[in-house]
Amino acid sequence: MRRNATLGKALKQLREIANVTQEDFGLVSSRTYISTVERGLKSPTLGKIEQLADVLGVHPLTLLTAAYMERLTPKEVDRTTALLRDQLLALVSEK
Incomplete structure (x- = not known):
């Protein structure tokens, strides 16, 4: 599966969990744009990811993170989040 398609799937899943419609993104994106991201036809920038x-x-x-979850077992989720936490804390301590 293409990576942008996985991000789109994650966006749709989180949108449905939050009970948000494609139209609810109207202040930051069009419904058409959201649809194309969810279908894996477009990849949002980091700035757009923040807005979404x-x-x-x-x-x-x-x-x-949700874009990568499909490939992880529950045990791998724990290991991955622990690794991410350690890496982020290391970055903060280097400042």
Whole structure:
């Protein structure tokens, strides 16, 4: 599966969980744009991911992480989130 298609699937899943329609993104994107992202025809920029996540009421990393979740078992989710936490804390300590 193409990576942008996986991001689109994650966007649709989070949108449905949040009970948000494609039209609810109207202040940041058109319904047509959201539809093309969900179908894997377009890939949003990081700035757009931030806007989309804001409408969904989630952190942008939640949307990005959800794009990779399909490939992970529950045990791998725990291991991956622990690794991500460690890497982020290492970045903060280097400042």
